[in-house]
Amino acid sequence: MTNFTEKTIHSEHIFEGRVIRLQVDDVTLPDGNQSKREIVKHPGAVAIIPKTKDNKIVFVKQYRKPLEKTLIEIPAGKLEDGESPKVTALRELEEETGYTTKQLTYITSFYTSPGFADEIIYLYETSDLKELVEAQSLDEDEFVELVELTLEEAEEKVLTQEIHDAKTAYAILYLRNKGMKE
Amino acid sequence: MTNFTEKTIHSEHIFEGRVIRLQVDDVTLPDGNQSKREIVKHPGAVAIIPKTKDNKIVFVKQYRKPLEKTLIEIPAGKLEDGESPKVTALRELEEETGYTTKQLTYITSFYTSPGFADEIIYLYETSDLKELVEAQSLDEDEFVELVELTLEEAEEKVLTQEIHDAKTAYAILYLRNKGMKE
Numbered sequence: 114m115t116n117f118t119e120k121t122i123h124s125e126h127i128f129e130g131r132v133i134r135l136q137v138d139d140v141t142l143p144d145g146n147q148s149k150r151e152i153v154k155h156p157g158a159v160a161i162i163p164k165t166k167d168n169k170i171v172f173v174k175q176y177r178k179p180l181e182k183t184l185i186e187i188p189a190g191k192l193e194d195g196e197s198p199k200v201t202a203l204r205e206l207e208e209e210t211g212y213t214t215k216q217l218t219y220i221t222s223f224y225t226s227p228g229f230a231d232e233i234i235y236l237y238e239t240s241d242l243k244e245l246v247e248a249q250s251l252d253e254d255e256f257v258e259l260v261e262l263t264l265e266e267a268e269e270k271v272l273t274q275e276i277h278d279a280k281t282a283y284a285i286l287y288l289r290n291k292g293m294k295e
Numbered sequence: 296m297t298n299f300t301e302k303t304i305h306s307e308h309i310f311e312g313r314v315i316r317l318q319v320d321d322v323t324l325p326d327g328n329q330s331k332r333e334i335v336k337h338p339g340a341v342a343i344i345p346k347t348k349d350n351k352i353v354f355v356k357q358y359r360k361p362l363e364k365t366l367i368e369i370p371a372g373k374l375e376d377g378e379s380p381k382v383t384a385l386r387e388l389e390e391e392t393g394y395t396t397k398q399l400t401y402i403t404s405f406y407t408s409p410g411f412a413d414e415i416i417y418l419y420e421t422s423d424l425k426e427l428v429e430a431q432s433l434d435e436d437e438f439v440e441l442v443e444l445t446l447e448e449a450e451e452k453v454l455t456q457e458i459h460d461a462k463t464a465y466a467i468l469y470l471r472n473k474g475m476k477e
Contacts, residue, residue, distance in 0.1 A: 117356075117357060127310050128317060131331070133333050138360060140360060143358075148436040149313070150360040151312040153361070178322060179334045179410070223459060224460045225460075226337075226412065227460045228371075228373075229315050229361060230412070231362055232408055258297055271403070279408075279461040282405045282465060286465065286469060287468060
């Protein structure tokens with residue numbers, strides 16, 4: 114195949130935040146010309162599809178400031194430094210839902226916005242949920258509400274756009290495709 | 296439901312690029328405390344699932360600088376100022392694949408990274424492709440290669456991670472779910 118690799122000439126650091134970093138790279142294009150690439154660096158994240166014994170999916174409802182909207186999503190969260198995705202997945206499941214599990218199954222991973230960001234999401238599922246006796250605490254700036262829905266109810270919320278993000282849309286299609294059986 | 300809305304106290308403009316803008320908002324949290332939100336503003340995008348008469352899907356292979364990797368994705372592109380998603384979808388289909396169509400069907404939309412970005416992708420499909428007599432030109436910093444694959448071949452490339460982004464993973468699951476019939 115043709116090699117379209119872009120060589121970095123210079124990388125300008127623009128911003129370092131708590132969640133993301135921003136840099137602008139000067140690159141050499143395949144035709145020898147130069148261009149700039151705006152790049153958001155993200156630590157990566159996990160998302161979990163938690164299914165209860167009575168065949169419901171556990172979602173969290175939360176306000177998303179970038180959209181100025183409240184969305185219903187599958188539980189998810191950022192990787193901490195050096196943390197393996199599976200460890201993050203269990204931690205986020207416990208913190209956001211109050212459930213724990215001994216069986217997290219890896220499904221797939223995907224980049225969310227390869228045009229401008231390096232964020233990757235590792236997706237897990239579990240149908241072996243147990244309520245935690247002692248609730249785990251959320252991050253101090255995190256406020257979520259649990260929502261347990263059947264697959265059909267979740268699909269209705271895709272239509273009303275209460276569910277409206279890529280990882281959750283993927284999760285619902287994944288369950289529909291599997292027939293939501295274990 | 297509980298109202299978790301976060302009120303903006305102050306919005307600091309950090310960066311304005313060709314593709315994205317970055318701002319940091321000081322917000323009041325539901326418990327009255329304050330926090331900061333790092334927000335990437337994006338114009339929004341479209342993606343298209345183009346199916347040929349011999350039951351193949353048209354993908355584009357391109358280098359993604361944020362990942363330092365070449366990925367195979369469904370055709371996609373950013374909304375221009377004031378452009379409706381359907382117009383963008385036809386333009387991007389023509390520019391990236393050399394095909395045109397009279398029949399673009401809207402499937403769904405989703406936010407790609409609601410935690411830190413407002414990017415939304417509008418997803419379309421078409422199975423009424425016609426080769427353009429005169430090729431449309433790509434953006435001057437865009438280099439793509441066409442790849443036509445059956446659904447089974449595409450699913451293999453998910454496993455090898457040549458296909459590794461959310462919109463394309465969703466598209467493949469969508470086609471699998473439909474049985475890829477029209």
